[in-house]
Amino acid sequence: MNGLLTDAIFWVFAIGSVITAFRVFRTDSMMRAAFYLLASFAGVGGILVLLGAEFLGMVLILMMAGEMLIMAIVMVMFMMNPAGLNPMWMVHQHRIAVAAGLVSFFALASVPFLVDFPDRPALRPEEATAELGTELLGDSMLVFQTAGVALLSTMVGAIAIANRNGRFGEAEDGSQEPAAEPGTESRP
């Protein structure tokens, strides 16, 4: 890909990410905030791909898509707001939030000016994904894989138990609480 096109794509992703990230806090609906946040992350994922970290970029988009949906559904469930459309403020504790935002922005923005980056052009690795895996996990690969499978099995077990609709039978059969006293009517 030629340099100009790469630059143009970079700026689209970069500016798009910043604008959508800003919109997360300016919108008045939880669902819209979740969609904006996802768009912002997708832009960051695109920039990672441009940097040659294909795997990280695509995994970021993959994970964020699932995460935003789960987050949105759980948020809406807890907030008793059926479609996430009721207007609400997306920011709280304004003074602290503004201070924390400014401090972290300037801290992060000062990094490129304060750090002396090495000036060694690196070759684009042939097997970037394999190298990344070795770099991150090294000898503990098997341990992490085993832990991952154990976690997944736990989730499957939890779902299998939870799907029975708890203690009172199947939801489709009209899951009913048993009567407190034997022989009396149960509450519907």
Next chain:
Amino acid sequence: MRDYASPGVAILVVGSALLAGVYAVAVIDRMIGVLVAGQGPSWGRLLAEPVRSSAVLALQQRRTTERPDAPGWALAPALFAGLAAVALALVPLSRDLVAADPATGFVVFSAAIAMVMIAVYLHGWSPNSAFALHGAYRYGAQALSFQMPFLLAMLATALPAQSLSIVDIVNAQESLWNVVRQPAGLPLYLVVGVAVSFWGPLNLADGADLAGGTSVEDSGLARLLWAAARAAMLVAIAAMGASVFLGGWWGPWLPGAAWVIVKTTALLIVLIASGHLLARVRIQQFVLISWVLLIPLALLNVFVSGALLL
């Protein structure tokens, strides 16, 4: 460094493949419907029907709802169709003929499938309508359940190739196709593929029991685009299944590209026939089956494939 077609060529090839695929889905769907109903097919009508109904939809008046999220509503079909294009761009027609062959092809495909749930949710949420929102939540439950078996079923095919690139995965099937090597893989992939594009027995998001679900409020061009995007996703799933399980371009006599088209069509017929031959599954059943049966089966598939390689 891996191969990418130049942007112009890629857009042309993927775009025409998508259009041809969507048309093929419409024709096959109607043909199976006619056969199942026991009527003799009339070719002229079969081939003209998709064009006719598209024209009717395109010229139909658009209607809207009260206070919809207009940008989201307009974006959803475009996002869905774009994801189908991304998925299809990864499918190699032959060893040298592929729109994009990133080293992480499998991850790109998975990311596209994961984003489908955002497109469908957005489509159901944005019209501000109760049945559409119901459909969106159903797809949310469905998507969170099929994501895992889908990734695992496809991940197993990356093991013999020792690579996440789709071209490498097809290349590794020269002597033995993955459908033989991993017998559980293709059935798992097809069940989940029907769920991804919510077709036939797993059409819970847009089902008739919700008066059309997420697309209940769509009309005119928007309805046409949504239907086309769904069909395009089905094509992408069939094409990817043909590549990672049925050996892609490998096959005697015919050139590679012809084999890819033949295999994709065969899988499309299986996927579409499910809509005419099987009853719709309830969402609760599907979630239970997914987590309790499909995920363990997919895990077992990965373990066995991995053990065979050691």
